Amino acid sequence: MQTAEIARRYLDFFAKRDHTIVPSASLVSDDPTVMFTIAGMVPFVPYLQGLVPPPFPRAADVQKCIRTNDIEEVGKTARHGTFFQMLGNWSFGDYFKEGAIQYAWELLTSAEADGGLGFDERDLWVTVYETDDEAAELWKKIAGLPEHRIQRMGLDDNYWSTGQPGPAGPCSEIYFDRGPKYGRDGGPIADDNRFTEIWNLVFMQDLIADVKSKTDFRIVGDLPKKNIDTGMGLERVAFIKQGVENMYESDQVRPVLDRAAELSGRRYGADHDDDIRMRVVADHVRSSLMLMSDGVAPSNEGRGYILRRLLRRGIRAMRLLGVEGESFDALFAASRDAMKSAYPEVATDYAHISQLALGEEETFLRTLSSGTTILDVAVAKAKDAGAGSIPGDTAFLLHDTYGFPIELTLETAEDAGIQVDRTEFDRLMGEQRSRAKADAKSKRRAVADLSVYADFRAKGETVFTGYTDLRTDSSILGILVDGVPVQRAIAGQTAEIILAETSLYAESGGQAPDQGAIVGDGFELHVLDVQKPVKGLISHTVTVARGEVGVGEPATSVVDADYxxxxxxxxxxxxxxxxxxxxxxxxxxxxxxxxxxxxxxxxxxxxxxxxxxxxxxxxxxxxxxxxxxxxxxxxxxxxxxxxxxxxxxxxxxxxxxxxxxxxxxxxxxxxxxxxxxxxxxxxxxxxxxxxxxxxxxxxxxxxxxxxxxxxxxxxxAERALVSELSANLKARPEQLVDRVSELSANLKAAEKKIAAFEAQALSQRIPALVANATRRGEILLVAEHVGSLASGDDLRSLVTSVRGQLAAEAAVVALTAEVNGKPVAIAATTEAARAAGANAGALAKRMAGILGGGGGGKPDLAQGGGTDVAAIPAALDAVRAEIG
Missing domain, CATH: 3.30.980.10 (Threonyl-trna Synthetase; Chain A, domain 2)
Known part of the structure; x- marks a missing residue:
């Protein structure tokens, strides 16, 4: 049974049972606290939490999801994938446990000829929360399951919450027994590889508070309206129904895997490590395709960084399969063809998606050629030195300069049998983030717990009147200070104001929020920001400029007309x-x-x-x-x-x-x-x-x-600048380009002549410096200060020229100069001098230390510098003493 057919049967089943069929939400989550849609319930959270009144009592959907917290397991297990699809049915205060269990069992076990999924009842096991006797009894009643195939689990496995105060409840999970080939008997408690979870039924019945962790919270009461939230993994059902070993071999993923095998010339199933790499490629290409179809583009931040990581892990896996060149053109086309029947937009938008993918591949292949060299050198150096890790600053350089994700560096190092100093890398990354935050302070204030808006949203959507009116009379529905609802806000406070109607535009669609004010009898509020914290609700962040404002009072929103x-x-x-x-x-x-x-x-x-x-x-x-x-x-x-x-x-x-x-x-x-x-x-x-x-x-x-x-x-301003230039250069505006080009050419010619004169002047000093050489034992020494020079390169040229004149001797040349007000010292040695024990690097380091700086280099030529010009004579004396 094909994946698309499973989805169709699921939606048809629930449509016939009065469920509204809801299209998949975007992978880019509306929830500001969540980067992606990581679970099927994410789009329905506002309804489940009571933030927004549900538009239907029951619904069903096929929701596309992205989850990368288990990315290291991709390819290694039968069920881990970064992109997956959740089949869900939802009840908002309508049916509850009995209805959810009845629907699930009926769909799973009905014959394929009757529109069901055709699972054999003998292959299905369930788990319930350890104290949920009601669910256990319903499974016996509806499905006729014996006691031993209904297993009880604790909070870790069979209790659901958002991790925040609010709705929660016990779960009941349905497992498929893959058979003795895949592990030991005994149900999900004994072996969750053999017994694969395919459907989770959440019975949202409790209200929790004091949430410290997944297992540490307090149930404070019952929900006034009990909800059902279920999720069945489409990929898991597909690979089971198709009789293949894992999700990577199912019909929507296998074509990419096969294309990777074809491009690499390797056979899937022949080598364990190669199989993992092919599965990584298949998963990551499909995930990237779906992310880009929802508008995500590769970048170094946020969602774009996750996408970039997926793409680059895919490229690296292909390289490990022996494919050095480009492969995305073929791989993405294969994924498009496998997914377009379920998601037509991947074909409609493919030109743009392909452009993004191929551009990223081209860029990263160039990055790999340069960055891999640095990484290989670092690995070799660490091994030669007997060190167990690559320095954190090297990993940071690769990340910051060459675009290497730290995960890629970690993986490459692991393949080589060494580690990365992650502590130092994290410290450097922390410093960079701190700098970025200091440079980009935002006026926006976020409230992490969106439940504070529930009562306001329950009163209806905020009416936006600003398309036609710049001034709207309304009333204050709510006030938040520091994210907490209050009755009043006083002068000097910053607060969030919720109005029933507003003429002030909330930031969206790329347009910045309006500027303006909210005024009323005895108060004036200056608007700092206007946002939509939850769908349908507009919130105004304000400072109370004058007076005191309270909930329920009349208020008028006023848009700054000029803005x-x-x-x-x-x-x-x-x-x-x-x-x-x-x-x-x-x-x-x-x-x-x-x-x-x-x-x-x-x-x-x-x-x-x-x-x-x-x-x-x-x-x-x-x-x-x-x-x-x-x-x-x-x-x-x-x-x-x-x-x-x-x-x-x-x-x-x-x-x-x-x-x-x-x-x-x-x-x-x-x-x-x-x-x-x-x-x-x-x-x-x-x-x-x-x-x-x-x-x-x-x-x-x-x-x-x-x-x-x-x-x-x-x-x-540009006109004034042109007028000023015209006056200064005595040229009409249309002549300025030619006049500036002429002046630039004249300047370059003059600079060239000056450089030639300076080079000639330097060359004229060479004979005198050679003549001043003194013999100290078997070495001929030139140790002189040559005054002020334009650059250190001029001094280096002078040093090497003098050494050239003395090449037949055992000679040492050590010269100092003042460059831009600071001392520079350069030492050079001839081959015979080095044979006699002279070392330019040691001499330059010694001089630089006296000059108040640092230096060094090779035995034949080295340079140093410092800050103390007055110490130049002492630095040269040190060289004379060293040679003498």
Whole structure:
């Protein structure tokens, strides 16, 4: 039974039992405390916790998930994978234990001909929470299971919670017996390899508090509405139903594994280590494909770092299979073909996904060639020295400079039989993070426990009136201070304010939040930030500038009109630049990210090379022509499918609801899905001035622009600068480029002449220095101070030239000079002098120590320096004493 068929049967089964079929949420989680959708229940947490009223009493879905905490186990076990799909059925205060158990048993054991999954009842075991007698009795009643096939487990295994105060409850898990070949008998308690978990039923019935760990908390009461949360692993069911050994050999994964085997010329099943590598490739390529289809791009931070790690582990596994060159083109195409029937977007967006993957592979293969050399040298050095580890600063250099994930360094070192000084690496990483935090302090304040918003959200969605009104009368629904609900906030405090209606725009879709105020009788609140902490709720972070404000009081949200005007200009300007980009570069130049605020916009787009000055000018001109043409801007709300049918552009990686807002500029000239605020006609944007274009990754570029009055001010400043240069250089503006080029050429010519004169002057000093050589025993010594020089290179040239004149002798040359106010010392020896025991490195180190610095080098040539110019005579005397 194919994986897609299992999913279809699951959804059909529950659809016939009055469950709303919910499409999979994005792998990029809406929950600010979770990076990815790591479990099937993540999209439903707001409903389960009572944060948001559920729109349906019961639901079913196939949810795609990413989990990388067990990444080291990928390929080694039958069930560990970073991307997986969870089949779930949900009840929000509707059916409970009996219904969940009945549905699960019926679907699993019904014949395939009747739409079931056709499991033999004799192969199924269950576990229940150790005190859940009710569940145990229901399994006996509904499934007829004997006592010994219902096993009881404790909090670690059979009790679920979010790890936060709130809903929790016991679990009941269903296991499949794979047979004696896979381990000993005795049920899941005896061997969880032979007995593979396929379905977990969570009975959410308790309210917990004082949560210290998974097993240390206090049950404080019953939930007023009991919920059901179930999850069945689609990949696990698939490999069992397909009669293969593990999930990597199932139909959605095996094609990539086979392609890896074909490219490497190795046979799957012939070598244990090679098999693991092929499974790693198959898993990581599929996971990367799915992440990129949801808009994640490789980077060095957050989600992008996880994706980059997956891609690079895949590349490394292919190298260990003997494939030195590029392989992603073939591997990703195989994964696309295996997944597109279940997720059509991987084929629709494949051009962009492929561009990201191939760009990352090309970049990392270059990184490997340079970084691997450093790592190999470090490994060899550690082994030669008998050390058991690579220094932490070497690992940090590889990570920080060459883009080597620390995990890759650890794995490579482990393969070589040594370790990495992880403590030192972590210390250096901590210092770097501290610097980054100091450089990027954010005004945003996060509340980790989102349950504080539940009562506010239960009163309904915040009504946003700001599309048409800049001032809205409302009332204060709630106040939070330091994340805790309070009744009042006083002057000087920072607080979060929840209003029933607001005209202030909350940050989203790349648009920065509005600036403005919230005012009322006797109080004035200055708005610092506007966010959406949970879906449908808008929160205003404010400082209480005057008076005292309380819950329930009338309040008016007031948008700063000048700021909003600039913000709408910038957001509409972003759409104009995007349309211009695609007109000039083609449809593959697809927006991958944006940010706009009053007077400024930046736009990231898929492209793999820098834009020429001519191309930038053309894009800027097209955008400004659209402004000149005063195109009408129309916004409409419609169903998502209708909007796509109309040709509205859904931006790659963005998430949309069933009803979307379509923004047209000039009809189809620019038609995008967008919830931001916009001008009424394009002429209101004013002017667009592209001020920058840069790389933000191997396959992404960024353009930045000033908009409106800010753009005009930049042009005015540049005009003033041109006027000043014209006056100073006595040239008309159109002549400035030639005039500056002429001056630059003259300067280079003058510098070349000066360098020639300086070289001649230095060469003229050589005979006198040679003539001043004194014999000290069998060695001829030149130890002199030559005064001030332009650079240390000049001194080095002088030293080696003097040594060249004395090459036939056993000679030592030690010269000092003052360079930029600091002493520099260089020593050189001839071959005969070295045979007599002279060492330039030791001499340079001795001089540098006296000069207040450090130095050293090879026996034939070495350099040092310091800070004490007055110590130069003493440094030369030390050389004379050493040689004498």
């Amino acid at each position: 909003r005007r600039g913000a709408t200009q910038a957001h509409s300007g972003t759409h104009l630049v995007h349309a211009a980009l695609r007109q000039v570069l083609g449809q593959s130049a697809h927006q991958s990210g944006s940010f706009n605020k009053a007077g400024y916009l930046r736009l990231d787009f898929g492209w793999n090379k820098a834009l020429s000055a001519e191309t930038r000018t053309e894009i800027e001109e097209i955008a400004n022509n659209a402004i000149r043409d005063n195109l009408e801007v129309v916004t409409r709300e419609m169903a998502l499918d209708d909007a796509k049918e109309l040709g509205a552009m859904a931006l790659f990686g963005e998430k949309y609801g069933d009803v979307v807002r379509v923004v047209d500029i000039g009809g189809p000239w620019s038609r995008e899905l967008c919830a931001g605020t916009h001008v009424s006609t394009s002429a209101e944007v004013g002017i667009i001035n592209l001020i920058g274009e840069s790389s933000v990754g191997a396959t992404n570029r960024r353009v930045e622009s000033l908009v409106g009055l800010d753009a005009f001010r930049r042009f005015a």
